Amino acid sequence: MQHSDKIKTILLVDDDIDLLEQNKLLMESKGFNVVTAESGKEGFEVFNKIKPDVAIIDLIMEEYDSGFVLCHRIKKTEHGKKIPVFILTSATYDTGFKFSSETKEEREWIKCDGILHKPVVVDELISKLENYFDE
């Protein structure tokens, strides 16, 4: 991150341990500090303990909406309001799940700051983060 010398800590939550490990490895290679959790429940515990700078949450975990639930819980906390939270999913318009975060209204409703599509492109994530911190 060019605009900040401090190393950012990312919380990654995904119940697919393969994807979790891959993303952790890729993000670490770009200079992030990465902590992981494998469920919505564990994700909230880690969030409270670590207080990360960014949270990236898989949508479908224990339940089809576990990601949304965790996102809401994080955004209710004092710290959660200050950091960007992204929903990570392979569920998109093509697969019939109809939601997006195109408009401010939608982001308000979903309570997340953006949606990342699987497989996540780390460069895309970084540009999203830069956009977020520039705003």
Next chain:
Amino acid sequence: MKDVKEHNAEKMLKDYSPRVLIVDDEKGLRIGTQRLLEMEGYYVETAENGTQGIDMGTKNDFDLAVIDLKMPDIDGLQVLSEIKNVRPNTVCLIATAYASYDTAIESTRLGAYGYIPKPFTPDELLYNLQKAYAQRLLILESEQLKKEREANLLELANERSRLSTIINLIGDGVLVINKQGEVVYRNNSVFHNLNIVEAKDNKELLSKLPDKIIDLINNYLGSDELIKKSYSTQIEIIQNELFIEAITSPVPNPDGSLAGVAVVIRNITELKKIELIKNQFVSMVAHELKTPVAAVLGFLKIIIDKNLKISEDQQNDFVSRSIVRLRSLLDLVNDLLDISRMELKTKQREIVTLDIKEIIKSTVELLEIEAQKRSISFSLVMEESVPVIKADHNEITRLFTNILSNAVKYNKEEGSISIITGSNENYLIVKVIDTGIGLKEEDKEKLFQEFYRVKNEHTRGISGTGLGLTIVKQIVDSYHGKIEVESQYGKGTTFTIYLPINNNN
């Protein structure tokens, strides 16, 4: 005289002898007339007085009657009147020497066809009878036509009421609009399918039609040329509850101009619901397929990325994990194919008499290696004589493989699996009891749903497609059997499978 003879009557005489009644009190005239007419091909009967004439003329349906006006007992006009009363289609001629204008009028009024002045020549008589017979044929013909017409009218009335009953019975709404844009016909289904509770007349009905239907109708009515095409549109009448398809077609006049528009309104709610379920299923399948592909893709990208510099051990680990993901993807595809085949019922079944004990034993053997790794033991309690069932060997093997492999996968270290067979009057019963992680109440309900997998701290790392029990349920259902689940969270689960016994053997 021949040239004036009625052609039709002459022809008729060749193959039919018209029946003539002669009523006359003069014996000589009776016999002479009879002889003459019989020679000309008539069938003749005679009556010697009025009383006999009435008797014969009313009892039989004569084609023609020649009635003498003056008779000692009863007047000829009286005889005429009585015969005509009963036999209106018998053509009667009055014969008399006492002709007068008055009697001529009176006899015509009573229904006489004509009047023969006495004495008459044979030619005069024959000419008059010929004309009378032609009249008789006309009367019979018109009588026949009248009967046919009445029958047709009755038929038409029946047909109309039949058609209207049929149109009212069908589930599709039928609506006909004339060129002026007025409703000229509608059946009851129009109301049901459009959820119109009440319309006091057709005008009000028109005002309650959905705009989309009105637009389609106006396409036809507003066009100068006849539109020959049909159009259809789908409308959601009640959200998520009532969908219809409206199909409009032109009704042309015989000259090709537009007479009106017919609208058929079909309830397609069930179709829409199936479509929705199908779409949801496709979405879930797409998601389930994308996930392992994304995982493998991720590993491969990391392996070939020179900047990441991962160790050889890590590389090997990623390759092995990719293989696991690809294997599970293959399992998933196979499960999906099985489900789709079973739903389409295209799966070739070979129904044979099955030894259920043999199938269970060989399934257990296959799973034993996996079970031993985690010190899980099997115990089989089987009746000496298990009832016979008839089913496809592969399907029943698949059923027990899925149930028993779940019992291994979701068991605890050093756990056990008991398989007990039994039966009642109708079913072969197999109980599979495991000492595994058990199910929560909310998981039990969703267990047989496609892609539903119990996710908690105990199930992490257990692979599966989420389709195993869906397939089990489908197989059991297809044989009209049933499956029950009892479970205690943390203690274990018991599946009870009921398969119908083939009683014919």
